[in-house]
Amino acid sequence: MTVIPSTLPLPSRKSYPEHDPLSRAKGIAASGMDAQIKRLQTISENLANANVTAADPNSDPYRRMIVRFKHDQVTGKVYAIGTSPDPSDFRREHSPLDPGADEKGFVKMSNVNPLIEMADLRQADQSFSACLKAYEAAVDLDKKIIDMLKA
Numbered sequence: 001m002t003v004i005p006s007t008l009p010l011p012s013r014k015s016y017p018e019h020d021p022l023s024r025a026k027g028i029a030a031s032g033m034d035a036q037i038k039r040l041q042t043i044s045e046n047l048a049n050a051n052v053t054a055a056d057p058n059s060d061p062y063r064r065m066i067v068r069f070k071h072d073q074v075t076g077k078v079y080a081i082g083t084s085p086d087p088s089d090f091r092r093e094h095s096p097l098d099p100g101a102d103e104k105g106f107v108k109m110s111n112v113n114p115l116i117e118m119a120d121l122r123q124a125d126q127s128f129s130a131c132l133k134a135y136e137a138a139v140d141l142d143k144k145i146i147d148m149l150k151a
Contacts (some may be wrong), residue, residue, distance in 0.1 A: 022145075023075070025138040031077035032131035038080035039067045039124045043117050050112040054090075061090060061100075062110040069121055105127035 042065050049062035063088035070079045088111045096105030 017070045022142050026135055028076045028078075029131045029135035029138065031079060033135070035069055035078050035080040036050040036124050036131065037127035040121065040128070042067050042083055044126060045119050046112045047114060050110055050111075050114050050117070052110045052111060053095075056100055057102040058099070059114075061088075061108050062112065064088070064110065064112045071123055122135045 027052055046064050053063040054061045064081040066086050067080050068082050070081045071077075073078070078151050090111050091109040092106045093109050095101055095107045098107045100107045
C-alpha cells in the first residue's frame, strides 16, 4: 500500500514563480510589453529618418530597420532580439542641386514609408495595450485571491 503524505512539499522559493500560473501570466505579458516597446522605439527612429538622403552619390541614406522577435516555447515569453535592415530598394528623387545627386540628378532617399510606419505604430500600440490588460488582469486575480484568503 502506498502512503500519501498529508502535505505536499512546496517547490523551492526560487522556482515557485515558474509554477504559479498568475506569475507566469504576468511574466509573459511583461515580456510582450518589453518587446513592443522596442518595436515602438524602432518605428520612431524610422519615422525620424524618413526624409534622410544620401550624403554623396556613392553612399546610402538611412535604411529602415525591422525588429526581430523570438518566442520561447518553454516559458511562453517573447523577446525582441534585435533589429535588421529592410532590404527594400531606396526611393529615388530628382534633385540635381542636392550634394548627394548622381550624374543624372537623382538622389537616393530612405526606404522608410511613413504610411507603413504609422500602420506598424498602431499595431504595436494595440499589442502593447493587450499585453498591459493581460498583466492587469493577472494582478487583479492575485488581489482577489489574497482577499479571499483573508476572509
